[in-house]
Amino acid sequence: MKVLVTGGAGFIGSNFVRHLLASDPGVEVVNLDALTYAGNLANLEDVAGDPRYRFVEGDIAEPEAVEGCFAQPLDAIVNFAAESHVDRSILDSSDFLRTNVRGTQVLLEAARRHRVGRFLQISTDEVYGSLGEEGAFTEETPLAPNSPYSASKAAADLFVRAYHVTHGLGALITRCSNNYGNHQFPEKLIPLMILQALEGEPLPVYGDGLYVRDWIHVGDHCRALELVLREGRPGEVYNIGGDAERANLEVVHRILEILERPRELVRHVQDRPGHDRRYAVSSRKLQRELGWKPRIGFEEGLERTVQWYRQNRRWVEQVKSGAYREYYDRLYRRRGETLSEL
Ligand code: NAD
Ligand code: TYD
Numbered sequence: 001m002k003v004l005v006t007g008g009a010g011f012i013g014s015n016f017v018r019h020l021l022a023s024d025p026g027v028e029v030v031n032l033d034a035l036t037y038a039g040n041l042a043n044l045e046d047v048a049g050d051p052r053y054r055f056v057e058g059d060i061a062e063p064e065a066v067e068g069c070f071a072q073p074l075d076a077i078v079n080f081a082a083e084s085h086v087d088r089s090i091l092d093s094s095d096f097l098r099t100n101v102r103g104t105q106v107l108l109e110a111a112r113r114h115r116v117g118r119f120l121q122i123s124t125d126e127v128y129g130s131l132g133e134e135g136a137f138t139e140e141t142p143l144a145p146n147s148p149y150s151a152s153k154a155a156a157d158l159f160v161r162a163y164h165v166t167h168g169l170g171a172l173i174t175r176c177s178n179n180y181g182n183h184q185f186p187e188k189l190i191p192l193m194i195l196q197a198l199e200g201e202p203l204p205v206y207g208d209g210l211y212v213r214d215w216i217h218v219g220d221h222c223r224a225l226e227l228v229l230r231e232g233r234p235g236e237v238y239n240i241g242g243d244a245e246r247a248n249l250e251v252v253h254r255i256l257e258i259l260e261r262p263r264e265l266v267r268h269v270q271d272r273p274g275h276d277r278r279y280a281v282s283s284r285k286l287q288r289e290l291g292w293k294p295r296i297g298f299e300e301g302l303e304r305t306v307q308w309y310r311q312n313r314r315w316v317e318q319v320k321s322g323a324y325r326e327y328y329d330r331l332y333r334r335r336g337e338t339l340s341e342l
Contacts (some may be wrong), residue, residue, distance in 0.1 A: 007081030093148035107297025181218035207271035241281030
């Protein structure tokens with residue numbers, strides 16, 4: 001199988017490329033990535049020399065860059081490339097529209113013209129909006145995105161669906177809950193809190209901290225994606241959840257406990273506008289049809305993740321570059337604060 005993975009230098013994409021190369025000796029992977037602030041070739045330095053792997057730097061929203069990946073026929077496209085952070089989409093949503101919507105449409109068009117057999121769109125549970133205290137998102141839950149990020153992902157999903165119905169493209173969509181694990185950029189809750197705690201710096205918790213997310217280890221997500229890619233039914237949506245609902249404060253307290261740091265480091269800061277109160281995902285369809293279940297419990301996965309950040313200081317120092325600091329200055333400037341002075 002020859003696969004074009006887009007966004008393979010990011011958090012989930014790099015874990016997926018590593019997973020696929022390890023699980024299938026016959027696979028060949030082309031990784032197309034624009035190397036934005038979130039893309040990092042160090043995420044894949046262990047497989048860079050593998051003859052079955054090739055990296056191409058390029059933008060999925062540019063048709064010529066995508067066309068350049070078709071020197072050989074491809075069997076599948078797996079689209080991870082995206083602007084992926086809600087807070088950034090609140091500051092400015094232009095790149096979200098360009099990459100997440102236009103980029104997906106460019107890939108779909110290339111897939112149609114080159115008769116690519118499978119197109120897997122990596123979407124998110126956030127397209128369903130926010131839940132009350134009960135229930136979980138199913139594949140039938142209506143789309144009701146609340147942030148510019150989730151709106152752009154929902155728009156992309158509708159294009160994917162339309163290319164299946166109109167052009168017969170073998171497209172599938174997965175909608176996963178919040179991932180955590182090694183190589184996640186420290187703008188998302190878990191790695192940010194781990195790094196702040198390691199430095200003895202304040203941990204910024206939005207609002208009351210009682211917002212609930214369903215957490216899945218990236219390794220479990222990658223196993224589910226390979227199954228859907230190989231065995232999922234074209235035209236279908238598959239939800240992927242970790243069966244691990246936790247309030248943000250619970251997660252933050254657990255990180256402090258693992259690192260033996262005091263709870264006094266927690267700062268309740270101004271809430272995120274349009275903040276979704278709760279996400280929970282039912283993966284019953286995936287379990288029933290493809291026999292997948294998460295294997296890594298949240299407690300174990302979180303400890304492994306904390307250890308990874310502790311042991312990979314070189315990676316951490318590299319990603320905490322100028323661009324990282326500029327982003328946090330911008331996010332907190334409205335209150336005249338910096339992340340370290342909260
Ligand atoms: P990430 O931000 O870590 O990585 C995104 C990657 O896409 C980066 O390598 C970046 O360089 C690349 N990229 C961005 N714009 C590009 C462009 N125009 N052309 C080519 N490459 C481009 O994201 P992630 O957390 O790994 O998420 C991957 C996918 O999974 C996204 O589509 C996201 O919506 C989805 N998802 C993420 C989560 C999560 O918890 N992180 C949960 C569910 C779904
Ligand atoms: P995040 O990791 O940004 O993922 P998403 O918004 O896609 O779910 O945020 C997870 C939760 O943590 C969300 O409720 C917002 C909250 N959060 C904080 O409280 N403080 C922070 O600094 C960040 C980044 C997130």
